Amino acid sequence: MILAFESSCDETAVAILAPPRQLRASLVASQHEIHIPFGGVVPELAARRHMEVIVPLYQDALVEAGITLDDVTGIAATCKPGLIGALLVGLSFAKSLAMGRNLPFIGVNHIEGHLNAVHLEHDDVPYPHLGVVVSGGHTEFYIVKGFADYQLLGATRDDAAGEAFDKVAKLLNLGYPGGPIVDKRAALGNPKAIRFSLPKMSESSKFGIGKYDVSFSGLKTAVALWVKQNDITDQPLSADTINDLVASFQYTAVEILMRSVSQIVTDHNLPAVVVSGGVAANSALRKAMTDWGIQHNVRTYFPSMKLCVDNAAMIAYVGSQYLARGVTSNWDLNATASGAVGILT
Amino acid sequence: MILFFDTSTPNGILALGQQDRCITFSHWKAEHSHSQLLPPYIDTALQELPNGISELTHITVGIGPGSFTGLRVALATAKGLAIARNIPLVAIPSPTVFATLCQATTDYAACCLDAFRGEIYLGIYKMQSGIPVLQNDIASLTPKVAAMQIAALNGSITVTGTGYDRYRDQFPSSVIPGNTHYDKAAAVSILKFATQSIQNNKTHQPAELHPYYVRDAEAVEKQKR
Structure with missing residues (x-):
């Protein structure tokens, strides 16, 4: 045990x-x-x-x-x-x-x-597959070739996806944590009410494969700018407008993630995608990913909400x-704020 | 057999023994890595016991005040060991730990630990049979206020601690500097303190014992302001 x-x-x-x-x-x-x-x-x-x-x-x-x-x-x-x-x-x-x-x-x-959370609920996840970790602190894309065999292909260059959700929620005084609140409000709004552009990514990045990286800080700034231009003091944003705004933000955030997922799966001919982390609980991301998987004959896996x-x-x-496998850590193992996967001591 | 450790300051210290018998003691300097250093020091110390960890009867731990992270490393480690061995914990205030460096024959001993943000934690003691007995409520004070409280004491005084080291120029010139290095005499004093606490039934179950922070988190203090 x-x-x-x-x-x-x-x-x-x-x-x-x-x-x-x-x-x-x-x-x-x-x-x-x-x-x-x-x-x-x-x-x-x-x-x-x-x-x-x-x-x-x-x-x-x-x-x-x-x-x-x-x-x-x-x-x-x-x-x-x-x-x-x-x-x-x-x-x-x-x-x-x-x-x-x-x-x-x-x-x-x-x-x-x-x-690896997905393996607690599924015993049929094929290798290699694309592992997408999206949470309040992380947005990373890995080719998972087997247990403890991961290749990092891309990541966020600024805010994590969940961080962007939290910041937009904070900007609109919707509460904390922002992810579930934005998800709920977005369901009531029109995701195409406001057009936010996707970020243009340069080829260079700290991981060397810039085309798979994502960025959320431009989107967050675009939302803030839109609010500044439209939130007039004597005419505050209506609930419907806020619903449209967060729906449009969420739609674009999901598009940003899907663009990288689609590129990686195509370039590396991967049969499956596993999405995990707190943002994997987002209903729009789940639907977009599932629909895309069906359309492109790629199996998609999401751990249950609790995982x-x-x-x-x-x-x-x-x-x-x-x-x-007989791998253990020594007593002098320390905590670190960052660190690549698969390296344990 | 009592295992003691404190990581409330950059100077981590450990002792193993009971009553006035110290089997082994160690000290180390660690600005940010007590978590890395403490467990190996514990492991090494326990190898001094013929029957190893099974001989432990109590874990004594410095509960603070001091470095918030350092306190949690010590407390979390102490709780894990206590639960694993099903033995109780003994709490010792961290200034009391370092007051054991004042074994001179003065009327009082004081420990001033650096509390950062321009303050120190002050504990004032009388030494009784080599055990520091706390005379005040440990508080976070400016060095100036701490120096005034020390100057107001009626008798000779030995002072030690990281706060004294940092703000030495603000203290009365009449105070006698205590030892700066943890030694066997200090380890014995701590083990005697622990033994006395056990004899007086001052022990704790792991779920009951918490760090003695004295101060709120900075974010909470800012919110209060």
């Missing part, structure tokens, strides 16, 4: 997995309420909250799984990328728990967790795979 911890941002999560994919417990303690007054995640408050809840959540997970620590054979924890103070809570707790029981320990890359958001089940899965 693998025990796993995730604390990279504003969700504390504990999971217990009977490998390969029998999830005995997967608990998530969200901190959204704490960060709402600040309009975004406050790293110090996130770390404090992780510290408060990690032991009770761990205890609840054991109860839910109907096991004791004696039944645990290995421990995993997210070690990167993320907020350092937040990561350190889960990582330090997990390492000492493993040390105290002389259990094997493995640090897991959060992105690698997202790339799209940050969770420890995906960390348990990746941890179990590495431990089964």
Whole structure:
């Protein structure tokens, strides 16, 4: 039985997995309420909250799984990328728990967790496939050739997709977190009411393959400019106009993602696309991706909603795979804010 | 057998023993990497025990105030070990930890830890049988106010800590500088403090013990202003 911890941002999560994919417990303690007054995640408050809840959540997970620590054979924890103070809570707790029981320990890359979450629910995902990670902190495209074999092809050059959703929601005073709110309001609006252009990407990028990169900062600025031009003090935007605005923003954001997905799949002749991360819960993205897949005979996979958001089940899965291959981390493993997938120590 | 550690400042410290017997102690400098250094130091220390980790009966941990991240590394590590071994925790305020560096025969000992943002955490102690006994409520103060409180004490005083090191020129010239290096005498003093706490039933279950931050997060302080 693998025990796993995730604390990279504003969700504390504990999971217990009977490998390969029998999830005995997967608990998530969200901190959204704490960060709402600040309009975004406050790293110090996130770390404090992780510290408060990690032991009770761990205890609840054991109860839910109907096991004791004696039944645990290995421990995993997210070690990167993320907020350092937040990561350190889960990582330090997990390492000492493993040390105290002389259990094997493995640090897991959060992105690698997202790339593999799909395997907890599907055993037919073909390799190679395109792995798309879209969340509040990440927007990356990988060719996944097998477990622990990833090739980064493109990423956002500025804001992550989810970050753009949050910022647009904040601009319009719609609340936090912005993703689900924009999704809900967009469903009530006309996605073609306002025409926002797609960004023009130069060929050069830090990853060397500029044509697959994406950018959301121009779109975000275009929304802000539109609001400035149309939000007159004595005539504030109507609810219908805001619905149209966020629907148009969301439509364009999805178009930006789909453009890269389409290019990569075509160029590399990939049979399947796996989309994961918090933004994978977005209904417009799911529909666009599914429709596109049917049209182009490409299989599309989305983990269920509970596996799209940050969770420890995906960390348990990746941890179990590495431990089964005899890969472990040393006690001096540290948390890092960034880091490529597949590199563990 | 008691395992103690504190990572509230860049100076990480560890001791293993009980009562007035210190089996091993270590210290290290770590600006940002206690998480990297603490577990290997623990692992190495435990190798001194013939029966290893199974001999541990208590984990004693510096709970702060100090570096917010450092406190959480120590507390999370302590909780994990305590749960794994099913043993209780003993809390020790971090200024008390460093007050053990003041073993001189003065009337008082004071520990001033750098709290950043132009402040220090001040703990004032009387040493009783080699154990620091706290005389004030630990608070975050400007160096000037801390120096005034120290100057107002009626008796001789030894001062130590990262805050004293940083703001030494603001303290009365009459104070005696304490040791700057963690040594076996300080480790024994901490283990005696822990032993006394255990004898007085001042132990905690892992879910009960939290960092002693003293200050709110900066974002909350800004919001209050």
